[in-house]
Amino acid sequence: MPEESAKRLAIISTHGTLDMAYPPFILSTAAVAMDMEAAIFFTFYGLEILKKGKIDRLKVSPVANPAMPMKIPNIIAMLPGMTPLATSMMNSWMRKAKVPKLSELLATAQEMGVRLIGCQMTMDVMGIKKEDLIDGIEIGGAATFLEFASQNAVTLSF
């Protein structure tokens, strides 16, 4: 292994949507499998992912999302029922490709020792209590994340 090779992966997760929740878990578990350390800092809407019973119920919106294979004009995409439709389509593509469910990736991440850090400030702003979140996570602030990210890390944001 080259000496300059990064030893850590530090991810910031700010979106509580189905599509944006996957990359942090896929990349962090892969990083640990590659002998790296990994941490995900969940802030703003990203905290939604850590709420009890929520992870497999995240949604994806077709509004302002021109990359979705389902091509729908925004004026129709905004109608009631379109977000659940887009969500169930995405879930079925994932199942067909045998991609693990988010809850399975979360369990794998926890088992492998990925640090999951909930943002204290967001919890205060949004009135989220520690008991609203799943067990086995840390609560911390910007400094907690930055201390980890400041040492030989790859840093990504989703």
Added chain:
Amino acid sequence: MSDLKADLTLDNSGLSCPMPIIKTKKAMDGMKVGEILKMVATDPGSVSDIQAWVKKTGQELLGQETEGEKFVFYIRKVK
């Protein structure tokens, strides 16, 4: 390649990224230095991913072959 004698075979057929490398890592953790893992996958991304994985982890890819839809990797645990 089939003259290589594997100490353990791990079948990751049907699994998509990142599971093949996660299961490979877990299997290797339970093996002794010098032992050979035969890993089978159907995810085409695993061809590139296993090469990257051995480069990063310092394990040795002895060889790989394709059997129909399956990709077969022989990896020696060197540390």
